[in-house]
């Protein structure tokens with residue numbers, strides 16, 4: 001009995017502390033401070049990556065490397081950026097996705113795979129961007145406890161999540177560097193072997209592909225439910241007809257626009273064991289995130305382009321490839337991207353839902369299987385750039401400023417009120433006055449109502 005009371009007291013005190021922390025969190029608005037980074041809009045290097053999650057991943061700060069695989073069998077792990085930075089208004093690893101990102105890094109597969117079907121090592125890695133409203137830097141995907149399903153690459157699957165078994169939750173996206181063939185196309189998850197193998201890889205070729213989160217099937221699997229298991233299965237998702245579940249890339253050579261034809265997100269390497277050659281490869285990615293709705297009137301575009309290596313580049317082209325402060329120039333100055341895909345997300349997924357992409361975490365995931373699927377990969381010279389928004393008033397013109405965040409916006413009659421900053425706004429109709437704060441614009445849900453995390457926002461009416 002005494003024990004119970006003591007426990008209750010501890011819970012009460014912990015609850016109060018939580019409440020105080022929560023209150024403090026609301027009051028503490030991250031101020032954009034000069035000098036956090038050498039380049040005001042970039043995060044450079046891996047020093048502020050958080051401790052890795054799971055197994056097989058090392059953030060080697062003395063050598064400025066992230067090491068993936070560790071030459072060990074049966075690992076599943078991730079490492080996310082975990083710092084604070086004025087560059088992306090990042091707090092504790094959670095950054096504003098804003099109008100997108102440009103990132104660059106170099107990678108090297110230390111083991112040379114000379115097998116005929118690329119099965120001597122495995123399973124590759126992903127560079128992942130996951131929403132910051134329902135993911136944190138201690139999350140990873142992968143198989144549930146007691147299993148090793150390396151084809152999930154610690155991006156798909158429930159991973160270390162024992163609360164709702166949703167792993168890395170959508171909205172999310174990743175470029176997979178897939179170096180092990182899992183060509184089984186079966187969609188069933190009746191056996192563990194099928195869950196692991198049914199990635200629907202197009203053939204045995206190592207490949208680069210843009211992955212999203214597949215669909216949301218309620219089917220029961222031999223272990224758990226199917227919800228997360230198709231997150232890196234090629235072609236999973238509801239195709240072009242339901243933007244709640246945009247298809248994982250299944251084909252395309254980088255020339256399609258994805259939105260209308262589903263192509264552009266899958267690049268098969270020129271040889272079966274492409275990239276697994278102990279050579280340093282260069283990688284660049286650009287995500288352009290729509291600040292205003294597309295022609296549908298309700299959805300927002302995401303354009304994802306990625307390039308591997310700068311084959312035959314001039315010195316000027318190589319410099320442009322590595323310079324994330326400017327968009328990569330189109331051909332002929334720059335090289336055509338290997339990944340070039342457009343997707344659209346609903347307003348809820350983009351900005352207003354309980355899980356939305358206004359904020360994000362970025363990092364790496366990897367997995368290895370049996371000893372023949374071990375791997376050693378190094379990531380170095382990482383940089384991510386957050387392009388600043390060009391405008392400080394809501395789009396469309398005719399707006400009148402009325403209040404700062406946590407103030408009250410007053411006017412006569414009924415007006416449309418915009419709440420936000422730097423291209424990102426939530427809107428409500430109101431009569432005579434409205435609170436200029438996250439909770440009001442999220443109808444009680446402060447996370448959903450925050451169009452630009454960690455920044456002092458403003459209200460405008462018209």
Ligand SMILES: [Ca+2]
Nearest residue numbers: 113118119179
């Ligand atoms: Ca391989």
Ligand SMILES: [Ca+2]
Nearest residue numbers: 178180181182
């Ligand atoms: Ca694979």
Ligand SMILES: [Ca+2]
Nearest residue numbers: 176178199201
């Ligand atoms: Ca694949």
Ligand SMILES: [Ca+2]
Nearest residue numbers: 213214215227
């Ligand atoms: Ca899914």
